[in-house]
């Protein structure tokens with residue numbers, strides 16, 4: 001077992017990490033640019049629009065940007081009808097069909113799947129063991145998402161989807177369309193390997209779509225709803241359109257898992273946070289799985305989730321592809337430019353967040369004196385507007401359920417180690433996050 005100091009405020013983590021929030025280097029560099037140059041800076045066709053006013057402008061003027069052009073590199077994997085790769089009326093049509101399965105009430109019906117997967121991870125832990133909690137919960141989260149959205153059968157094949165999508169996603173994750181194009185044109189071994197893996201994934205998804213269309217009962221979930229859906233003109237979705245959404249959603253789910261290590265880091269390093277969250281969970285849930293009605297009563301734990309999304313937003317730096325010239329803060333931005341903006345920088349601004357670098361879950365509790373209501377342009381882990389993350393409620397519910405099980409069932413210590421946030425593909429701990437299991 002790890003050697004733990006007696007002082008209760010340091011007992012949860014190595015002294016070096018105590019009350020310390022970690023920084024993401026590229027975002028810190030942009031933050032320095034903001035402090036020195038103001039809300040607009042850039043070279044040529046690359047422009048940074050930083051701060052709450054810039055966010056407000058970007059969120060209010062969606063017609064200036066194209067998501068398809070911004071994420072074009074993903075087309076060979078996610079397919080050209082995927083939500084994030086669609087603009088205008090094509091996007092509205094697909095969003096109307098996909099969104100209902102992500103409404104909070106719908107998502108909450110699958111909470112037991114998440115709790116079961118979390119318990120399966122924790123069941124394997126023994127006192128004295130050192131665990132990388134980033135790795136440990138990665139596939140539990142993905143299995144929960146796939147099972148909830150596409151049925152038990154596909155959920156059981158989570159490892160297959162993870163394995164087969166690894167190469168294709170690595171190829172397109174650079175986000176640089178010409179890199180992907182050249183791999184395709186030269187038919188490089190990397191390209192061929194990725195496409196071979198992708199066709200196995202497609203084969204599996206098409207088989208499942210066909211099973212559902214032939215009447216197989218996969219439960220009340222997104223796959224069933226898309227297979228029987230018709231759009232406003234009465235046209236059903238094609239198999240290819242459904243396949244594109246499935247691949248897009250499985251890949252998008254990668255955004256959720258880094259929040260678990262960051263939440264654990266925050267709770268173990270902020271004095272008293274783990275104990276307060278654990279006693280709330282014990283008081284409200286005892287040892288049972290959380291149900292829908294419990295979620296809003298877990299006030300402090302909800303604060304933990306929001307505080308984690310504030311300090312470690314997975315999409316720390318985001319981009320927009322400009323399709324119409326515009327002016328912002330005296331700067332002319334041309335069509336064809338790429339705009340960068342940053343939830344990370346906004347979430348750490350002292351003018352918006354008192355003690356911005358402190359992990360303080362209580363600031364989200366409306367009854368706490370430090371509570372402040374925040375606008376969409378000040379707190380934007382999921383952004384807002386037509387492309388707002390469709391999985392936001394699912395992600396928050398999954399995180400809350402997993403953390404509730406963890407707090408109810410384990411006692412952890414954060415040992416001395418190297419912890420470095422990186423932002424490819426999303427902001428996560430590059431070397432994982434290792435904890436010692438105490439109990």
Ligand code: HEM
Pocket residue numbers: 067083084085095145248249250252253255256259313314315318319381382383386387388389390391392394395396
């Ligand atoms: C904490 C976890 C997550 C975070 C922080 C997050 C963040 C985001 C953000 C910032 C966007 C907007 C992208 C843009 O406008 O450029 C987005 C879009 C999207 N997210 Fe998430 N996401 C998370 C989890 C999920 C999950 C679990 C799913 C589904 C399983 C999902 C599916 C999507 C989809 C399909 C879009 C595109 C929506 C559209 O274009 O209409 N996300 N997400």
